Amino acid sequence: MKKGVVNEANMQERDTRRQAFPVPKYYQVKESISSQITNGTWTPGMLIPSETELESTFSVSRITVRRAISELTHEGKLFTIQGKGTFVAKPKLPERFVHHAFGIYEDLRRQGVELATTVMRQEPQPASKEVASMLGLLPGEEVQVLVRVRSVEDERLLVSTTYIPKVLCPDLDTVDLASTSLYHVLRTRYNLEIARGVRSLEAVAAGQWEARLLEIALGSPLLLLDSIAYLADGRAFEYSRTFHRGDRARVEVEFTPDQDEW
Incomplete structure (x- = not known):
């Protein structure tokens, strides 16, 4: 079998696996927020959009948004101040x-x-x-x-x-x-x-x-x-x-x- 055919078969197999195991919505939201921080769009100390705004932006539920924010907070990329909102944390x-x-x-x-x-x-x-x-x-x-x-x-x-x-x-x-x-x-x-x-x-x-x-x-x-x-x-x-x-x-x-x- 030619090398190119093997590679193509591998790619098709990976695509099939992705379809069989879709990326969870909370993870997609998390990755999108993380990329905003990494590329400098959202800078340290900046107030990020509210949960309601994020729900609308990503067309997901409040639970999904909260899980994404919770994981990013646990990783030290965000922090929350009660009554004020969620902010971008300084890099560790x-x-x-x-x-x-x-x-x-x-x-x-x-x-x-x-x-x-x-x-x-x-x-x-x-x-x-x-x-x-x-x-x-x-x-x-x-x-x-x-x-x-x-x-x-x-x-x-x-x-x-x-x-x-x-x-x-x-x-x-x-x-x-x-x-x-x-x-x-x-x-x-x-x-x-x-x-x-x-x-x-x-x-x-x-x-x-x-x-x-x-x-x-x-x-x-x-x-x-x-x-x-x-x-x-x-x-x-x-x-x-x-x-x-x-x-x-x-x-x-x-x-x-x-x-x-x-």
Whole structure:
């Protein structure tokens, strides 16, 4: 059989499958709205047409429109304000968590995003059992505690709490960390270089503390990133917990193939 005939047969088979499994109406509405956002017709912060207008535009039911909007809201492309309507969300900020020993400050600056920092707390305190376990310390040993809220264009995106053994940076609490990278300070002032790190990521709901600092609703989706950084001699020198707004963050994971299995 000629190659062209095979291709034509395959195309006919695909068309038959499409007819057998038609695309749901809500999905068609969703894709149309999504394309308006992607091509820039609907820009971030713009109020989209009302449900009634969308019903008329697409000749579908209210249930169909609501399902399309619900899925786009879940994906972070739209957000709804009670009594005002549904708006186009800002694009999520990608962060590369694998194979890069960069802090959030460095990571976003490399992407051309200016990150503003508000230091909420910066002082030494005795390590709790959990923190001591993460850093290989005895409970009660002093650690430097740093709580920071990070924002882009006055929008709060994440809040992080960092713990570092005080013996490694005894006067860190006196350093201005509102306008510079913590990793830069640790490297240049205290000669602390990251040799490796371990990071874990999970989905959580915003508690009262996170909701207040990030100015979001209680129970809003968050991405919790736990990180431990190690020196070349194997000692843990930094433990941090960072809550990222789930509607404003997207995780990018870089990977390389295992040459033995490839």
